[in-house]
Amino acid sequence: MNILQIIFKNAGKQSRTRKPVDRVPFPVDFRGELTHDALQCTLCGTCTYVCSPAAIEITRDEGDMGYWDYDAGRCTFCGRCVEYCPTKALTFLQNSAPIVSMRSLERTSHVVEYQHCTRCGATIIPIPHETLIRLYHSEEAAKKATEVHNLCEKCRNRLHSQILKSGISGSKD
Amino acid sequence: MNNWWINAILALLFWPGLLSGALFGWFLLWMSRKFIARLQGRQGPPFYQPFFDFWKLIGKKTIIPNGVNPVLFYALPIIGLISIIFALALLPVPGSSGISFEGDLVLLIYLIEMPVLMDVIAGYVTRSVYAQVGATREAILTIAYNLPFLGALIALAVRLHSFKLATFAAAPISIATILAAVALFVALLAQLKVNPFSIPNAEQEIVAGIHVEYNGLPLALFELTHALETSLLVGLISILFIGPFTSIWMKLLIFFVVAVVVILLTNITAAGTARLKVQHAFKFYWTWGIAATVLVVAAALIL
Amino acid sequence: MSNIFSRLIQTSRRRSPWVYRINAGSCNGCDIEVAPCFSPRYDGEQIGAVLQGSPKHTDILLISGPITLRTQEMVKDVYQQIPSPKAVIALGSCPASGNVFHGSPTIVGSAEAVIPVDLYVPGCPPRPQAILEAIQKASVMLEKGETRSQREVSHE
Known part of the structure; x- marks a missing residue:
């Protein structure tokens, strides 16, 4: 008679049902809709590497832009890409991805524009400022490093070797 | 003569026949769903749910399973529906302009059996294993629950020296009436196929029971038949209690209140129990059903 | 008169979506999330949704899993058994693309290749509320005649 x-007791209480509009709040670290900030992205490819269902695809064009493609209909929402993204360009929103009626609407494609090396003009994607601040722990140090990080790999190597050479030869400045 | 026909048609179509019977049945079905939901701590369906369920099924395409005679496929629910409408018209609800004659109780009992019979045949003709299992179970259960059902009605008839339903509705309330109502209630659980006797339509084991292959319009007719059956069987218990009252509004009120109470009791039983096996249900009716019948007959003869 | 009836039938399509769920090789995650839709917390019955046991009684088909080669015939079969009008909801990433199983030789990979799909619910698995929302959306589509089963019939 326990069931009675x-x-x-249930009949005496209010029902526990929520109305469809009355949403259950999402937990703080909910892995919801994935957003990508194209300004922060360096197309490094870490997200593609860690993505097990291969939902993220990166195309580095020969021209002046690259593409970051994401398919929400292929994502397991494991959160590895967000965890491993070095520039924190990927974040999860506090809501579920929208319900769509066509497969193509689940796909996101972002364009990441290349920039040019300030010395030689080769195409590069510089490290975003926020990431530099995180790396150098201060605004000023980051600003100082920006000059270096706006160079392409070759120019940077050359710059560093010049600094090294001048240090060894002992010449001031 | 002309007047009699008009009355008969009114009784068949409006009160207490098809229209009011369907509305009342839908109301009772909504109430049972809502009440079970509330007992489980849920919100439950909105008021108009059974009504829209019916109309949606009407609007769907009907697929006739391979190898099933289409005439039979459509005829079975229609025969069941027509017999239950005629049975409803016989019910002496207050204000009914209906047909009443000596022996209409016997006709009513036969007409109540018709939808059950149609259900069983429908289960067999649709050539689905699940439906056949459901039909077998329903046929077995019919033998079981008719024992207290018929016993109670016959005992009352013996007590009142009449097989006329109108005398049932006019009789004063006595211990025999109350015992008969209890026996009818016990039978009602299996007639409405609610827990613990939801054996023929056991969703978790035999998919959807007898109606597994039915869809669209015929299924809608079966649902409508079920609604009418609900209002008829609940009404049959209710009319036992309206005898002592003289005013028609008072009679209607008592009719309504008793019907609601019966549905609530049914659903408390349904929510509080699990499904029995068919042999256990059979055993239940053949022990407690016989006990109830003996009690009712004894009360009817002695008191 | 017939106008009133067709209006009534359209409204009732929105008000009473009966749901059938098929597991086409899913990991059970989506199926577990379907169960709370009909539990006290979310209660699908408040919008009229009932989980049905037979595809013949159904309006909305919930499909989960990446459609393995073994299940694809059954999925097709179940879809054809549902009397039209009908809507199909693909739950989670598996029926949309194959998810982590993509490229496996034992899966078809996309429900679209087997049956016409009306709504995709992203998530792995989707939340019960997202599933309820999808059922509501699908019932509105049924009312307006926007599901693929209805559109493809009207084109003929």
Whole structure:
């Protein structure tokens, strides 16, 4: 007769049902809709590497832009890409991805524009400022490093070797 | 003569026949769903749910399973529906302009059996294993629950020296009436196929029971038949209690209140129990059903 | 008169979506999330949704899993058994693309290749509320005649 106690207790109380509009709040670290900030992205390819269902695809064009493609309909929402993204360009929103009626609407494609090396003009994607601040722990140091990080790999190597050479030869400045 | 026909048609179509019977049945079905939901701590369906369920099924395409005679496929629910409408018209609800004659109780009992019979045949003709299992179970259960059902009605008839339903509705309330109502209630659980006797339509084991292959319009007719059956069987218990009252509004009120109470009791039983096996249900009716019948007959003869 | 009836039937399509769920090789995650839709917390019955046991009683088909080669015939079969009008909801990433199983030789990979799909619910698995929302959306589509089963019939 325990069941009678339970059902009468239920009948006495308000129902536990939420209306469809009355949403259950999402937990703080909910892995919801994935957003990508194209300004922060360096197309490094870490997200593609860690993505097990291969939902993220990166195309580095020969021209002046690259593409970051994501398919929400192929994502397991494991969160590895967000965890491993070095520039924190990927974040999860506090809501579920929208319900769509066509497969193509689940796909996101972002364009990441290349920039040019300030010395030689080769195409590069510099490290975003926020990431530099995180790396150098201060605004000023980051600003100082920006000059270096706006160079392409070759120019940077050359710059560093010049600094090294001048240090060894002992010449001031 | 002309007047009699008009009355008969009114009784068949409006009160207490098809229209009011369907509305009342839908109301009772909504109430049972809502009440079970509330007992489980849920919100439950909105008021108009059974009504829209019916109309949606009407609007769907009907697929006739391979190898099933289409005439039979459509005829079975229609025959069941027509017999239950005629049975409803016989019910002496207050204000009914209906047909009443000596022996209409016997006709009513036969007409109540018709939808059950149609259900069983429908289960067999649709050539689905699940439906056949459901039909077998329903046929077995019919033998079981008719024992207290018929016993109670016959005992009352013996007590009142009449097989006329109108005398049932006019009789004063006595211990025999109350015992008969209890026996009818016990039978009602299996007639409405609610827990613990939801054996023929056991969703978790035999998919959807007898109606597994039915869809669209015929299924809608079966649902409508079920609604009418609900209002008829619940009404049959209710009319036992309206005898002592003289005013028609008072009679209607008592009719309504008793019907609601019966549905609530049914659903408390349904929510509080699990499904029995068919042999256990059979055993239940053949022990407690016989006990109830003996009690009712004894009360009817002695008191 | 017939106008009133067709209006009534359209409204009732929105008000009473009966749901059938098929597991086409899913990991059970989506199926577990379907169950709370009909539990006290979310209660699908408040919008009229009932989980049905037979595809013949159904309006909305919930499909989960990446459609393995073994299940694809059954999925097709179940879809054809549902009397039209009908809507199909693909739950989670598996029926949309194959998810982590993409490229496996034992899966078809996309429900689209087997049956016409009306709504995709992203998530792995989707939340029960997202599933309820999808059922609501699908019932509105059924009312307006926007599901693929209805559109493809009207084109003929």
